[in-house]
Amino acid sequence: MIKKLIDEIIKKDAPIVAGLDPMLSFIPEYLKKRSFEEYGQTLEGVADAIWRFNMQIIDAISDLVPAVKPQVAMYEQFGIPGLETYVKTIKYAKEKGLIVVADVKRGDIGSTSAAYATAHLGKIVIDRNEIEPFGSDFATVNPYLGTDGIKPFVDACNEFDKGIFVLVKTSNPSSGEFQDRSIDGKPLYEHVAEKVVEWGSASMNGTYSNVGAVVGATYPEVGEKLRKLMPNTYILVPGYGAQGGKGKDLKVFFNNDGLGALVNSSRGIIAAYKQEEYKKFGDTGFADAARAAVLAMKKDIKEGAF
């Protein structure tokens, strides 16, 4: 699957994944109003508004970016109706030729991780029926439980041609609390990175592995170190834009082949219409504002990182 992602990155000339993390405050009032009129002020109403919002965003950017990354928490908070929108969003994005990275950060003991891998990347077998529960292409995974919590995901990568991104150094302010602590002279995130390389060697797909890593744009000096430690690992880079990361900070995340990093922006794209710079698009132009924000991000990365 990483090869397919790389092909799409090259084709669209954009190492960008757009985060579909629709907080309720991101949805324009007129869209919510319409959905509430139909479904009431219910979970169904919110889920419908988010679905309409996501469709328009996907329509506006699907020719520009190789991938989208729905953050499942933003759908889980709206219960079953929210998760129905999550499923529809994944399906719609795939129909539009986009690769879907499920930002689920799952991870558990072996048998439970196997169930999560089935849910998000695999197929459930019911006698002779095979059904994809969520059908994403990639999933993010938490490494705290060690190898037997990760292996079922790697197995799913191999069985279903999928990929994962393992949390190594996250973008949030307190990520250092445990991840930066020194073990045998190097930080925990380096130990995790070494394991990512080991896990990844069991699922190579061309030059890169289907087992990628998450490293926050907010820590470029860490990114530089980890880029060298994991030469064949694709890095999913959150934290660009709203969290503070800039184009010039991203250079270190790329290899000399111009590949190796997939930069995420979420609210910087989907809520662009709320920024001063894109206010001219107005509420009803939120999807056009998202498109403009993707183009600006593409330029910023080109100029800053290459």
Next chain:
Amino acid sequence: MIKKLIDEIIKKDAPIVAGLDPMLSFIPEYLKKRSFEEYGQTLEGVADAIWRFNMQIIDAISDLVPAVKPQVAMYEQFGIPGLETYVKTIKYAKEKGLIVVADVKRGDIGSTSAAYATAHLGKIVIDRNEIEPFGSDFATVNPYLGTDGIKPFVDACNEFDKGIFVLVKTSNPSSGEFQDRSIDGKPLYEHVAEKVVEWGSASMNGTYSNVGAVVGATYPEVGEKLRKLMPNTYILVPGYGAQGGKGKDLKVFFNNDGLGALVNSSRGIIAAYKQEEYKKFGDTGFADAARAAVLAMKKDIKEGAF
């Protein structure tokens, strides 16, 4: 919420939480057949069979245990229909007077953890409507992202009178890969334990905190150390039974007040009818077998741990 849990533990004289982790292989054929006849060999069919299975288990044990712990991965793997059964199971268990521990092991950056906390413990506000998306009493949480990934859950504990259990030392074989690594002379899990105490001090509820910890029964020597390090922290203890933990291993997880630990067994209870010891109950007696297994577990803990 921890006070309510303790009251129920004392009332039922059982520091036990039954794991509702229905793997498809645990569901008796006759139940699956009935559901498949009605819904086909579909996710809906499986979800219906699990729902019927869970109801009977809950009916059989609700007077014996204070709490149940559905493992969400086992429902997620059956997509939306699986999650509908998850929601119905939580609701049904609460109607039967049980406390529900959502084993979700969520954890992310601050704003995303806030969405997860809303989903599983809180209420979503849609104008003047307040809706509980999943409505559990406790949730399990992953600490890898540090304080700002945990704080939204602690806030939810305080706002909605709920609780969490933070992964400290998990029960799986490879848990030591990162959790046991030494930082400044002590293992990572001790550093996490210190943070659990710190986080927990912001949500005390009687002698104990609403912020608990997960420590596997499979590592009793670690349990003994952590019990002393976190005197006011309730410990959720997985790994009893099928994973190898025994009653006598549990002694160290309890405080001198006879409290402080909640022991989980999942397949040891819900799939008891498949064990040699309970075969006499047969497939149709799976719920009675579960009841017998709870009674045996209660005895084993009493004799081994007190």
